[in-house]
Amino acid sequence: MEQNAMMVKTILDGWTGTLKRADTLINELTDEQLMKEVSPGRNRGIYLAGHLVAVHDAMLPLLGLGEAHYPMLAEPFIKTPDNKGSYPYTIENIRNYWKEVNQDLNSKMAALTPNEWLEKHTAVSAEDFAKEPNRNRLNVLMSRTLHLSNHYGQMLFLKGTDE
């Protein structure tokens, strides 16, 4: 395998592996568990699940891979803290959005070549990118993978295990 391709794969495998663990966890958790705070006074599972869907959905336009499916999730799940009340979305909605958004994102990301991963993301201008070529798609993937791992570790507290 060519070196560039191998390095992209290293990060992409990190994303895929972490997402798979998060997906397994969310599927295992009951609706009741997802309505609980991950720790006293902290975000509820439904908020973190909605937050991850909204952040992953926003990766589509940021990576230049299409429109977000559910841009209306940004307001309640990114811009606003957990309201601790009810959302206009059921847990079943969130579960479906989670599945749909991640599937679409993964299939589109799988089609990118190593060179395309090194192209600029859409939130940086061509001028700035010329000066800072590390502001590329791969950087977005790296930061979103760390973000996912961070919240996955917190959501684990909803079930009976630490690791």
Added chain:
Amino acid sequence: MEQNAMMVKTILDGWTGTLKRADTLINELTDEQLMKEVSPGRNRGIYLAGHLVAVHDAMLPLLGLGEAHYPMLAEPFIKTPDNKGSYPYTIENIRNYWKEVNQDLNSKMAALTPNEWLEKHTAVSAEDFAKEPNRNRLNVLMSRTLHLSNHYGQMLFLKGTDE
């Protein structure tokens, strides 16, 4: 910047940024806070801090960068769950180990060239590495960065913030 160097930097920046946030958090937390469970019934701060030191320390031999400083930490902080009692190490010990180990690791990692990052880590045989060249140092760095992000998200619960 050459492409390989840029890709290494993407992962290394993820490590450095996450480690810096974890370092700031650990420095801000009082000894009393570190003795608390991050969430009811879960690991205490001191265990997670000791766990991260032990895992980062073990990266030195795994990356072929030298001996671990405190291999005796593996037993209580990796192989064994939090004993919820006292350790033969004070929080001050752990704080000092954390600082020393991460500094040494960071300075040695900073000296690696992109090609050296693509060399095999020490837990894979030359034969297996020939078949699976992605089992390299960079892969170790990626997985340990995700590990750090996961536990950092949990340790955040020791202070009054979610993010």
